[in-house]
Amino acid sequence: MRDMIKKTFVLSFHQATVQQPIAYHLIKDYNWIVNILRARITPNQEEKGMLVIAVQGKRQEIHDGLEYLTRVGVNYQPLAQxxxxxxxxxxxxxxxxxxxxxxxxxxxxxxxxxxxxxxxxxxxxxxxxxxxxxxxxxxx
CATH class of the missing domain: 3.30.70.20 (Alpha-Beta Plaits)
Known part of the structure; x- marks a missing residue:
C-alpha cells in the first residue's frame, strides 16, 4: 500500500466525450478508486461537462489513467485547493x-x-x- 496516492482532479469534457464511459474505464482499466465530489455533465448541450473527482490508486495506475484521459480528449488539472x-x-x-x-x-x-x-x-x-x-x- 506504500505506493498508493490520493489526488483530486477537475476533468473537463467536450461534447464529443460526454457520451463516453470515461469513469468506467478509469475504474475498471486503471483500478482507480473514485469519489465524485461534483459533477456537471449535460448530454446534448453545447457547454462543456465538468467532473471533480478524488482518486486513490497506485502511482503508476494514476499516471496511466491520466494518459488515457489525454488520449480520449478529456482535459484534467489537479485541484489545488x-x-x-x-x-x-x-x-x-x-x-x-x-x-x-x-x-x-x-x-x-x-x-x-x-x-x-x-x-x-x-x-x-x-x-x-x-x-x-x-x-x-x-x-x-
Whole structure:
C-alpha cells in the first residue's frame, strides 16, 4: 500500500466525450478508486461537462489513467485547493457540522468543541458558506 496516492482532479469534457464511459474505464482499466465530489455533465448541450473527482490508486495506475484521459480528449488539472480551519477564529458554534457530508468537521461532546480532520475533507466548500466567523477558508 506504500505506493498508493490520493489526488483530486477537475476533468473537463467536450461534447464529443460526454457520451463516453470515461469513469468506467478509469475504474475498471486503471483500478482507480473514485469519489465524485461534483459533477456537471449535460448530454446534448453545447457547454462543456465538468467532473471533480478524488482518486486513490497506485502511482503508476494514476499516471496511466491520466494518459488515457489525454488520449480520449478529456482535459484534467489537479485541484489545488485545500480547506483550512482556523481554530483561533472558531467559536465552536457548530453551524458547519450539519453541512459537512464527510464528517471532517465534527463536534466533541459534551465539551461541544469543533474539530477538523483534514484527511476526511473533500473540499466541497459547504462549510465556508455557513461559518459566520470565517474560521473555514480555502487555500489555493
Amino acid at each position: 485545500d480547506v483550512v480551519w482556523d481554530e483561533q477564529k472558531c467559536t465552536h458554534c457548530t453551524a458547519c457540522i450539519s453541512q459537512c457530508p464527510t464528517g471532517a468537521l465534527s463536534v466533541i461532546r459534551p465539551a461541544m468543541e469543533v474539530t477538523f480532520d483534514k484527511e476526511k475533507c473533500i473540499a466541497c466548500e459547504l462549510c465556508l458558506k455557513v461559518c459566520p466567523y470565517k474560521a473555514v477558508m480555502m487555500r489555493i
